[in-house]
Amino acid sequence: KSLPLPPGPPKRFLTGNLHQLPTVKQWLVYAEWSKRYGPIMTLQILNRVTILITSAKVALDLLDARASIYSGRPWTWMLHGLAGNGSSMFSLSSQDPRFPRYRRMLVAGMNKRAVRRYQPVLEAALKEFLKTIAVRPDDYESVLTTYSGGIALKIAYGYDITEPVEEDYFVKLIEGAEDTIPSLVQPFFFVEAFPFLRFLPKWFPLATFHRIAAAKKKILDAMVYVPNEWAKKKLETDPSAASFFSGHYFGKEDSGSLSKAEADDLMWTAGAIYTGGAHTTASAIATFLLLISTHTEVQARAREEIDRVVGRGRLVNSDDRAAMPYLAAILKETLRWAPPAPQGIRHAVIQDDIYNGYLIPKGSAVIANIWAITHDAEMYPKPFEFDPSRFLGDTPQRDPADFVFGFGRRVCPGATLAGESVFLAAANLLALFDIKTALDPAGRGIDPMEGLDWRTGLITTPLNFRFRLVPRSADTLAAMIDG
C-alpha cells in the first residue's frame, strides 16, 4: 500500500482530475497526456481511481497476462445501481457466477462453426444492404446500422426487420441506444463518490442524475426485455424458427423446459448479441468507405484481386475470403487506422496488484486506449498513413485484431461474425461499384478528410462524410443483387 500509483496529471484536493476530464474524443487527449506521463497513468476522479494504459506492452502484460484479476468491470451507482444494468454481459463482473456461463453461451453461439451456419442470414442482409446503399449513400450511418443490426437481430432472435426500416421498432431502439452505457459510466456523477445522494427524492432539483438514470434504464431494459418477449411469442407460433434464442429456448432434450436462471442467462446473452453487434461493425464499414474513396490505387488493386478470384458474374461470398490477401490487409488497416471502440470497454482489477513498482489498487477502472496502441509509431511506423501493405510481405506488422477486439477474458465474442460481415460488405461494394469522393457544384472532388469529425462514445464512427457509388455495370448490379 506504500507504493505510489502510476503518474498522472496533477490533482486537485477532493475532486482530483475532474476539472481536466475531456468531454470529446478522450482517446486523443489521453494519448497526448501519455507523452508526458508514460504508458500507464492514473486519473483520480472524486474518490475513484482510473488507470489509463496507452501501450500494447502494458495492455498485454496486465489485461491479457494477468487476465484472472483484470477482467472485472467497475461497479457504478449509475449503471449498475440506479439503471439496474448489472446483469448485462457488458456490465457483469468476472467474479459473478453467471459470467462463465454467459461467456460459454456467447462463444459457442458466435465461434467460427456457428458463423458458418449463419451464412444465409449474412447473404440476405448483404443483398438488402447493397440495394439500399446504392440509392442512399448519404444516409450511410443508418443504412449500415440496419445491415449490422439486422444481422445481429436475426442471429440472436430470428427477427426480420420490417419495412420501412426507419419505422422498425428494434432498429429505432438500436439507433437511440448508441450512447446509453457511456453516458451512465461518466465518472463525474457525484452519486458515485457520495452514494447517500441516491436517497434524494427523484423530483429534487439537484437530483438530475436520478432522471438521467431513469431515462437510460428505460432504453437499456427495452433492448433486453422487449426482444426477449418477442422471441418467446414467436416460438409459440413457429417452434422451428432458428436462432441463438431458439437454440437454447427449449432446453436440453432430457431436461425439458428452461429453469428461471437459464431463461435469464438466455435473455441477457441474446441481448448482448443485439447490443454488441450493431454499431461496431457499422463503424468499421463506414471507415472503410471513407478510406477507400480517397485511396484510388488501393481501391484499384483490391478490385483487381476480386475480379481475378470471382470474375464478374456473381457476388463475393465467404469462401472467396482466403484467396483475397490484399483485401484482408485493407480491412486490418481499416481497423487499425480507426478502431471502432477506441477505448474498449473499461475493465476493473479485482485485487491489489503491483506493476513496475506501481500500486494498482483493487477496484480501479482500467482503460486500454486502443486508438493510442494502434497509432504507436514503434509498432506501426507512419501510423496516420493508410497503408495496407504494412500487413503484407515477409515481415508484416502486428495484426491489430490483437487489440481492437479487447483483452483477456472479456475479449469480444463477436469478432468472427464482425470479420465476416465487414468482409462481405467491403468485397461486394468493391465488386459492384467504383467508390468515389463526392463532387462539389463545379464538379471537383471533395476531400472528405478535410474537417472530418468523429463520434465520441463507446463506438466512434466518421460523421457526415460524403462519397459516391458508381455502378460498374447497371445490368450486372441488378442481376447480381436480385439473382
Ligand code: HEM
Ligand atoms: C468490428 C466490430 C467489433 C469490434 C471492433 C468490437 C470490439 C469490442 C471490444 C473492444 C470489446 C470490449 C472487450 C474488453 O472488454 O476488453 C467488445 C466486447 C463485446 N463485443 Fe464486440 N466488437 C465488434 C463486433 C461485435 C459483434 C458483431 C458482436 C455481437 C454480435 C459483439 C459482441 C460483443 C460482446 C457481447 C462484448 C462483451 C464481452 C464481455 O463483456 O465479456 N461485438 N467488443
